[in-house]
Amino acid sequence: MLHSLFNFDSVGKRIKKISKTLFYITAFLEFFGGILLTILSIDSDFEDLLFVFPVIAVLGPVLSYLSCLLFYGFGEIVDNVVSINNKSAGTTDKNQYNAELPEL
Numbered sequence: 001m002l003h004s005l006f007n008f009d010s011v012g013k014r015i016k017k018i019s020k021t022l023f024y025i026t027a028f029l030e031f032f033g034g035i036l037l038t039i040l041s042i043d044s045d046f047e048d049l050l051f052v053f054p055v056i057a058v059l060g061p062v063l064s065y066l067s068c069l070l071f072y073g074f075g076e077i078v079d080n081v082v083s084i085n086n087k088s089a090g091t092t093d094k095n096q097y098n099a100e101l102p103e104l
Contacts, residue, residue, distance in 0.1 A: 011075075011078055011082075012075045012076065012077075012078035012079030012080075012082060013075070013079065014075075015071060015072075015074060015075030015078060016071075016072050016075035016076065016079075018071070019068045019071035019072040019075060020068070020072070022064075022068055022071070023064055023065060023068035026060075026061075026064040026068075027060070027061035027064045027065065030056060030057065030060025030061055030064060031057050031060060031061050032057075033056070033057075033060075034053045034054060034055075034056035034057025034058070034060060035053075035054075035057050037049075037053040037056070038050065038053040038054050038057065041053060
């Protein structure tokens with residue numbers, strides 16, 4: 001069980017999956033949180049913030065997307081490096097790679 005949880009064979013794919021999951025969670029929370037705060041601020045003492053919360057609902061998911069692109073891009077780089085290493089080592093298995101440096 002723990003071996004499958006802490007498996008380091010396909011790190012790039014795992015980074016990309018975590019990045020997508022984080023984007024969906026944060027975009028959902030920011031969008032609906034902004035809408036909820038807008039509704040709650042209509043009849044409260046926070047009427048001066050009434051126009052800030054819709055901006056959070058719109059710009060929150062956009063900023064979340066941009067920040068998760070960095071993590072996704074890093075996962076893509078890891079996948080590409082492993083693929084290049086597999087091609088140079090002559091292996092075709094994506095989960096196994098040669099960790100030794102090639103002879104110069």
